[in-house]
Structures are given as structure tokens and as C-alpha cells.
Amino acid sequence: MTGGLYSAFAPSQQAAADQASADEELVAQGRELFLVGCAFCHGKNGEGIETSDGQQLGPVLVGVGAAAVDFQVGTGRMPLAAPGQQGPAKKQAYSDEEREALAAYVASLGPGPAIPSEEDWSLDGLTEEEQEEAVVRGGQIFLTNCTACHNFAGSGGAMPEGGYAPNVRETEEEYVYEALLTGPGQMPSFSDGNLSQTEKRDVIAYLNSIDETPDYGGFSLGSLGPVVDGAVTWIVGIGVLVGFAVWIAAHTTRTDRKKKGQVTT
Numbered sequence: 001m002t003g004g005l006y007s008a009f010a011p012s013q014q015a016a017a018d019q020a021s022a023d024e025e026l027v028a029q030g031r032e033l034f035l036v037g038c039a040f041c042h043g044k045n046g047e048g049i050e051t052s053d054g055q056q057l058g059p060v061l062v063g064v065g066a067a068a069v070d071f072q073v074g075t076g077r078m079p080l081a082a083p084g085q086q087g088p089a090k091k092q093a094y095s096d097e098e099r100e101a102l103a104a105y106v107a108s109l110g111p112g113p114a115i116p117s118e119e120d121w122s123l124d125g126l127t128e129e130e131q132e133e134a135v136v137r138g139g140q141i142f143l144t145n146c147t148a149c150h151n152f153a154g155s156g157g158a159m160p161e162g163g164y165a166p167n168v169r170e171t172e173e174e175y176v177y178e179a180l181l182t183g184p185g186q187m188p189s190f191s192d193g194n195l196s197q198t199e200k201r202d203v204i205a206y207l208n209s210i211d212e213t214p215d216y217g218g219f220s221l222g223s224l225g226p227v228v229d230g231a232v233t234w235i236v237g238i239g240v241l242v243g244f245a246v247w248i249a250a251h252t253t254r255t256d257r258k259k260k261g262q263v264t265t
Contacts, residue, residue, distance in 0.1 A: 029101040033094070034106070037079050038102075042058040043058070065182065068106070068178070070178060071175050071179060072184065073092065074092060086162070086163045087185075089171075118173075120197055121176075122201075135205050141195065149187070168207060176203070
């Protein structure tokens, strides 16, 4: 009876074998794509390549995990269109199936962060009060760890050596979570030991709340901070005042009376 029950309810060895075979096929497909589109910079086995002058052409991918590949390929940063200081976000070059295969292959090179699911950053199931508390916590975390680069409103900003922090308000929740998890470019990584899954979720909740908050001060000017505000004040504001003063001076009534003793011809 025990053997019969086990046979009825336990997963079959054939199902496990089929799943293993499917995973192997996905990894094999990912390796083919990797050799064509990524190996030139990252090496055939993800070991990275250095140029003759010691510069890193492509970093080592062993241990970066599937999440790093999903972020870089999903946001279009990889493959690079041309070498540069920083890979800009652009339209994705691979299909979703190809991206999944590439992520599976890189994940097979060494253990690393896995691709998160929507449950990791979703506020579903929380009460309205709990959601508000999550936004407040996320705002505190963002203002402490992220505003130095991404600006108080998440609009991005300049970085040293020609780099820049992107506008995170235009980034999908999945990629924000993966960026926190993997630390692309000059950004530090926030593993679950630094920021828990709940804290990452709270940061994303705060960023979503910014888009829903109206600009009570009028024109936001891109929310880029006091430098832009000051430049607009000087160039536009004072420029308009100077122009108005010149207009007043040009249209002021002038006397036609001649000085005493002046002879007119």
C-alpha cells in the first residue's frame, strides 16, 4: 500500500529527467547565442578578455548569475553597439526566449543571483496602511543610499569619468530590483544581506509613488535639482526682466523742447 501511494503521488523520474533535458537544451541554446554575440568581449567561457595594454574589454561573467544577464540584455545595454564609458539603455536586441537562454547559460557558469519574480516587489496582499508604511521605509532607504547619484527624485545625474546615473523612474520594477541585486556599472550591489527582499520592494514602492505625486511647486524642470533651477532663473527670469527694462527705456516719452539758445535749421 505504501509503495502504491508513493508511486501515485511522488514525481516520476521521467518528469525529472524531462525537466533536466529541457534545462540542458536551454543552456545549449544560450551558449550558441553567447558564442555569436558575447564571446568577443567576455570570452568563450565567460572568463573575460583583457587587451594588450591591460584594459578590460569585457568583465568576467562567472558568478554574476541570471539576474545580471536579464538586466543587461533586457534593458538593451548588452550587447554594446560600440565601446564606451557606459552602456546606454536601448531597445532589446534579443527576444525574451533568447534572453532566457542566455541567462540560463551564464547561470550555469557559476552560482549567482537568480531572476526575481513579481512577488518579490509586489505590494499585493498588503493593506493600504501597510503599503503607505512600505513607501515611507523605501523613501528613507532611497534618500540614504541612492540620492547621491540618482537625484532626490530618481531623475538621474552625472557621475565621475564621463558616467551617469540613469533615470530610475523610467525603469521597470523588475530591472530596478535586478539593478539593486547585481550592481551594474559603477553602482554598488545590494545583496539580501545588505538590503533584504522586503527593503528592495519598499524602494520600488517609493519610486512608484513619486510618479503619482503631483508637482505642487509648478514646473518640475525635470527634477534635476538646484543647478537647473538656478540656470533657468538667471537665463529666463532675469533675461525677461532685462528685456522688459530695455523695452520700457525704448518707449519712454521724450521731450521735444530745445535747449535755450539752440538754433534749429
